[in-house]
Amino acid sequence: MLRWAIIFLVVALVAAVLGFSGIAGTAAGIAKLLALIFVLLFVVSLVFGGLRRR
Numbered sequence: 001m002l003r004w005a006i007i008f009l010v011v012a013l014v015a016a017v018l019g020f021s022g023i024a025g026t027a028a029g030i031a032k033l034l035a036l037i038f039v040l041l042f043v044v045s046l047v048f049g050g051l052r053r054r
Contacts, residue, residue: 001034001038001041002034002035002038004034005038006031008027008031008034009027009028009031011027012024012025012027012028012031015027
């Protein structure tokens, strides 16, 4: 999932440089959403992994 967030971030940057503001904004929004989901799943896995070892 982190790979997809980075891909969309790169797409957003390239689109912004080329002047495609609509595509850049959409790709940046998707990248933010995927990064947030990745972080939330990472934290949940850390919490449940720590609880399982106890």
